[in-house]
């Protein structure tokens with residue numbers, strides 16, 4: 001029997017009576033709060049499999065709804081509507097429409113992993129949150145989040161050269177998220193670096209930014225990793241019933 005918090009029931013489905021007697025028993029007041037019955041016809045029976053096909057969602061089937069993840073959750077403490085246990089319940093039941101009601105807060109997970117340490121069933125709820133946010137993006141229910149833009153720029157940089165180019169990753173991130181480069185904190189960081197770093201390092205950073213040196217022998221390694229990434233993304237898209245060739 002799942003747990004139902006009153007806050008999770010739509011207000012229009014709650015019925016209360018100030019005065020009510022049933023079979024001679026006075027159940028007036030909050031005792032007479034009823035949930036109207038309804039018929040759900042829009043199940044996505046594949047929803048759990050779709051989430052399980054994405055990185056982090058693999059162990060969602062183990063959940064026994066104890067609620068320890070939500071109790072431990074950093075975000076839930078300040079935003080009661082952020083409820084990993086409830087979303088896992090919805091996913092396992094295939095209640096896609098209900099899940100989509102929370103699509104604008106589901107991505108707020110801060111990846112602290114407190115839920116993961118609290119979970120007695122090794123569900124890795126943090127991974128499930130990540131997989132669900134990824135699922136929302138892949139299905140087109142939400143735009144790409146800033147963290148997805150960052151991950152993509154980071155991965156592209158490594159695949160291209162075998163190196164992490166912080167400057168390029170940052171520039172790509174700002175461009176894709178529509179942010180100006182002259183962020184005050186970035187200006188302060190660069191100014192501080194220029195003042196403190198030996199000229200040799202600064203020259204080396206400038207050289208790397210312009211010429212993008214590659215790790216030796218990277219062509220074959222990078223191509224092999226790219227093939228693997230393409231393969232996994234095609235598998236994930238197929239599991240979600242999406243066009244396998246679609247971009248990510």
Ligand code: SF4
Nearest residue numbers: 073109110112113115
């Ligand atoms: S990882 Fe996310 S879901 Fe888990 S406790 Fe932290 S904020 Fe909550």
Ligand code: SF4
Nearest residue numbers: 063064066067069119
């Ligand atoms: S702590 Fe684990 S088993 Fe308990 S509700 Fe959360 S995910 Fe499910």
